[in-house]
Amino acid sequence: MSTIDDVWKALEQVMDPEIPVLSVVDLGIITGVEMENEQIRISLTPTFAGCPAIRYIENSIVEKLNELGFQNVTVKTTFDVTWTSDMISDKGRELLKNFGLAPPKKHCGNISMKTAEQVTCPYCGSQNTDMKSLFGSTLCRTLHECRACLQAFEGFKPI
Amino acid sequence: MNTTLEILTKFLYKTADDQLIIGHRNSEWTGIGPILEEDIAFSSIAQDKIGHAYSIYSILHEQLNQGIPDIIGFTRNENEFWSCQLVEHPIGEYDFSLVRHFLFDNAEFIRFNELSNCTYEPLAKLSNKIKGEIKYHVFHADSWMSQLANGTEESKNRIQIAINTLLPIAFSIFEPIENESELQTNFSITSELELQTKWFALISEKLNSWGYSLPINFDLTQHLGGRNGKHTPFLQPLIVEMTEVFRLDPEAKW
Numbered sequence: 001m002s003t004i005d006d007v008w009k010a011l012e013q014v015m016d017p018e019i020p021v022l023s024v025v026d027l028g029i030i031t032g033v034e035m036e037n038e039q040i041r042i043s044l045t046p047t048f049a050g051c052p053a054i055r056y057i058e059n060s061i062v063e064k065l066n067e068l069g070f071q072n073v074t075v076k077t078t079f080d081v082t083w084t085s086d087m088i089s090d091k092g093r094e095l096l097k098n099f100g101l102a103p104p105k106k107h108c109g110n111i112s113m114k115t116a117e118q119v120t121c122p123y124c125g126s127q128n129t130d131m132k133s134l135f136g137s138t139l140c141r142t143l144h145e146c147r148a149c150l151q152a153f154e155g156f157k158p159i
Numbered sequence: 160m161n162t163t164l165e166i167l168t169k170f171l172y173k174t175a176d177d178q179l180i181i182g183h184r185n186s187e188w189t190g191i192g193p194i195l196e197e198d199i200a201f202s203s204i205a206q207d208k209i210g211h212a213y214s215i216y217s218i219l220h221e222q223l224n225q226g227i228p229d230i231i232g233f234t235r236n237e238n239e240f241w242s243c244q245l246v247e248h249p250i251g252e253y254d255f256s257l258v259r260h261f262l263f264d265n266a267e268f269i270r271f272n273e274l275s276n277c278t279y280e281p282l283a284k285l286s287n288k289i290k291g292e293i294k295y296h297v298f299h300a301d302s303w304m305s306q307l308a309n310g311t312e313e314s315k316n317r318i319q320i321a322i323n324t325l326l327p328i329a330f331s332i333f334e335p336i337e338n339e340s341e342l343q344t345n346f347s348i349t350s351e352l353e354l355q356t357k358w359f360a361l362i363s364e365k366l367n368s369w370g371y372s373l374p375i376n377f378d379l380t381q382h383l384g385g386r387n388g389k390h391t392p393f394l395q396p397l398i399v400e401m402t403e404v405f406r407l408d409p410e411a412k413w
Contacts, residue, residue: 049288050210079214079284084291111291113298133196134299135203143196159291 007033007040007070014064017053018138021099024057028087031080040065040073045083047159048139084109085158097122102144102155111158119155121146131155166341167279168223170348172231173241173336173386174270175215179232180394181246181263182208183401184256193253200299201256207292214289218281233405237395238388243331245382247394251321257307258321261300262329265365266358268293273349282346301365308369319371327377330355334383 011030012023024030024044032043042061046054058075065073085104088096093103102119117131119142126148133143134157142155185205192198216228225231245263250256271293274286307314333355342348363373384390404411 046288048207048210048292049214049285050207052206079281079288082284082287082291111294113302116295116298133199134295134302135196135200137199139203139206143199157295159295 002035002070004033004035007035007042007065010065010068010070011042011061013068014057014061017056017060018140019096019099019101021095022088022092024061026089026092026095028089028092029057029083031078038072040070042073042075043080044075044077045079045081046077047083049079051139083159085156088156096156100153101141102153104156104158107158115158116142116155119144121149121151122153123151124149163341163345164223166336166338167346168219168225169241169336170339170342171215171219171223171282173243175212175219176240176242177246177263177267177332178208178215179212180240180242180397181259182206182212183397184246184248184250185260187250188256197253201260204260204296204299207296211289211292214285215282218285222281229405229409233402235398237390237398240388240390240394240398241336241386242390242394243334243382243385244391245325245328245331247385247391247397248328249393252317254307254317254321255325257300257303258318258325259329260296261304262325262362263332264293264296264300265362266329266332266354268297269357269361270349270354273354277346277348279346279348304365304371305369308371315370322366322371323374326374327379328382330379331382331385333358334386336386 008025011033012025014024016022016024016027027047029045029047030042031045034041044058054077058077061075062073086106086108088103096103100122102122105115105118107115116134118127119129119131120127121129124146126146128147130145130147131142132145136143136154140157140159142157143152144155145152182205185201185208188198188201189205190198192201212232213228216231219225219231220227245259248259268290271286271290275283275290277283277286304318307318333351335351339350343350366373
C-alpha cells in the first residue's frame with residue numbers, strides 16, 4: 001500500500017525540463033498531494049504565468065508516476081498558492097549553483113533591482129559581479145558577468 | 160450589458176486583450192532589437208504578456224462559459240476586441256516602443272497590484288502572480304528611461320518626443336467599460352479613474368526626476384473607443400498576422 005510520502009519521493013524523480021538537475025519538489029512548484037480511494041491528486045503552481053513548460057511538466061508527472069506503479073494520477077495547475085523563488089529548497093539552491101545557475105536570493109516578498117543585481121558567481125564564489133540583463137534565455141533567468149573570473153553566467157530570477 | 164457577470168466578463172476580456180495585443184507588438188522586436196539584450200528583453204516580456212492573456216482567457220473559459228483561450232484569442236475580428244488603442248500602434252522605432260512599454264507597464268503594475276486585493280477569487284490569485292512578473296517589466300522600462308535621459312542629447316530628445324506623442328494615447332488604458340461601478344460594488348475592483356490618478360502621479364514623478372517634461376493641454380478623449388471595439392487602422396492587420404498560423408490549421412498540436 002503506497003502512502004503520500006511515497007508519492008512525494010516519486011515526484012523527486014520528475015525534473016524541470018529547463019533545469020534538468022532540479023526536481024519539481026526542489027523547485028517548490030508542488031503545492032499539494034492528496035490520496036483518496038486509489039486516486040492521486042497533485043496540485044502544481046506555475047513559476048511564471050506564461051511558462052511554456054507547464055503542460056510538459058504535468059505530463060511528465062503522470063508518466064513518471066505511472067512508470068513507478070502509481071495509477072489514477074491527475075495533476076491540476078492552479079494559482080491557489082502563488083509560487084515565489086523563496087520556495088526553492090536549500091538542496092535545490094545547491095543544485096542550481098552546481099549547474100552554473102546562480103540561485104535567487106531569499107527576499108521574503110521584498111524585491112528591488114538590487115535583489116536581482118547582487119548575485120554571487122556560481123563558478124568562483126565572488127560577489128563582484130555585474131548584471132548584464134534582467135531577461136535571459138528563459139523567463140526565469142537573468143544574465144550576469146563575473147568581474148573576478150570573467151565568466152558569463154545566468155541567474156535564477158528572484159520572484 | 161445587464162448582469163454583473165456580463166460586466167465582469169467584458170472586464171476580463173478587455174484586460175486580457177490589452178495583454179495579448181501588447182504582447183504581440185513586443186514580440187515584433189524578436190530578431191531586430193537594437194542590441195541582443197533588448198531583443199531578449201522585449202521577447203521575454205512578450206512571452207509574459209501572452210501568458211497573462213492566456214491565464215485571464217482561461218478564467219473566462221473555466222468560470223464564465225466562454226470558449227477555450229485559443230478560440231477567444233484567435234477567432235475575433237477587430238470590432239470584437241476590447242483592447243485600448245495604445246497597445247495596437249505599430250512598434251515604430253525603439254524610443255517609441257520603450258516609452259509605450261514604460262507608460263503601459265507602470266499602469267499595469269498598479270492595476271494588478273490592486274486586483275490582487277479584489278474579491279473575485281480566481282482573478283485575485285492570478286493577479287498576485289502577475290504583479291510579481293510585471294515588476295520586472297517596470298524595472299526594465301524604468302532603467303532604460305533613466306539611462307537614455309543621461310545619454311546623449313539625441314537619446315534624451317528622442318525619448319522626449321516619444322513621450323509627447325504617446326502620453327495622450329496612454330490615457331486610453333483607463334477607458335472604462337460600461338457600468339464598471341458594478342465591479343467596484345460587487346468585487347472591490349478599483350475604478351479606472353482611480354488607477355489613472357495613481358498612475359499619472361507615479362509617472363509624472365519618475366519622468367520629472369529623470370529630467371523629462373510632460374506635455375500639457377492635450378485632448379484626453381481622442382484616443383478612446385477601444386473598449387467598444389472602435390480601433391485605429393493598425394489593429395486589423397495585426398490580428399490577420401497574429402492568427403495566420405492558427406487559421407492554417409486550427410487543430411494543430413504543438
